[in-house]
Amino acid sequence: EQPKIRIKYKDSRGKNWELGDLVLYSTDAFLKKLFKSIIIESVIQTIILIIGISILTVILLNLFLNKPLEKITDTARRIGEGEIELQAELAGTREVLTLATAFNRMTSRLRDSIEELDRYFTCSLDLLCICDINGVFRRLNKEWESTLGYPVSELTGRNFMEFVYSDDQAKTIEQLQELGKNKEVLNFVNRYMHKDGTFRWIEWRSFSYGNLIYAVARDITERIENDNKMRRMNDELEKRVAERTENLTLINK
Numbered sequence: 513e514q515p516k517i518r519i520k521y522k523d524s525r526g527k528n529w530e531l532g533d534l535v536l537y538s539t540d541a542f543l544k545k546l547f548k549s550i551i552i553e554s555v556i557q558t559i560i561l562i563i564g565i566s567i568l569t570v571i572l573l574n575l576f577l578n579k580p581l582e583k584i585t586d587t588a589r590r591i592g593e594g595e596i597e598l599q600a601e602l603a604g605t606r607e608v609l610t611l612a613t614a615f616n617r618m619t620s621r622l623r624d625s626i627e628e629l630d631r632y633f634t635c636s637l638d639l640l641c642i643c644d645i646n647g648v649f650r651r652l653n654k655e656w657e658s659t660l661g662y663p664v665s666e667l668t669g670r671n672f673m674e675f676v677y678s679d680d681q682a683k684t685i686e687q688l689q690e691l692g693k694n695k696e697v698l699n700f701v702n703r704y705m706h707k708d709g710t711f712r713w714i715e716w717r718s719f720s721y722g723n724l725i726y727a728v729a730r731d732i733t734e735r736i737e738n739d740n741k742m743r744r745m746n747d748e749l750e751k752r753v754a755e756r757t758e759n760l761t762l763i764n765k
Contacts, residue, residue: 588615639659648670649672652667680703700716700718
């Protein structure tokens with residue numbers, strides 16, 4: 513405990529007053545108290561400085577990193593929704609620029625792949641289609657228009673069973689069930705109704721992947737008709753040969 517001097521005062525009327533105690537500090541004690549106050553003040557200022565730097569860092573990160581990343585994320589989402597021509601903005605920090613450049617390179621390859629697939633769908637002479645496991649057309653190429661007489665836009669989104677000839681629906685459902693078991697369907701033939709009321713013979717090669725069915729088909733109506741025509745001609749020829757043979761037999765008798 514530090515030494516104290518009590519200060520008293522006696523007024524003109526002779527009344528004594530106590531004004532308080534005067535504490536006497538040694539030089540060491542005074543310095544200790546002074547250093548302690550300086551250290552506490554420095555710690556407080558340091559804490560305030562750290563908080564300020566943290567807030568500034570968050571603001572800068574949001575401005576120079578988070579915002580550009582949000583733009584890249586939004587661009588990726590829109591590309592996923594079909595806007596494949598979009599590119600990420602080349603702006604921001606070096607790291608963001610590197611990420612945006614790599615992103616644009618990948619989306620460019622994606623566009624090339626999609627364009628290649630579109631060319632394949634457009635130029636193929638076969639009937640190409642993608643449908644879900646329930647038989648709903650998701651995508652078809654232009655050859656379907658000349659084969660069935662319906663525009664592709666009218667076929668897309670409809671179930672192919674709507675176009676299957678009634679006598680072939682049962683066996684078509686059986687093949688669809690096989691595809692649902694991840695089995696390939698090869699050289700399956702059924703008949704599809706044309707818009708004009710006639711039907712077309714279609715030969716299928718199909719496989720499933722996930723919940724989608726990928727198929728390549730051919731219109732073999734002309735081949736079937738030629739085969740039937742040849743069969744009729746052979747039957748007619750065999751009939752005539754049999755009649756001629758019978759006539760010759762009767763003549764020889």
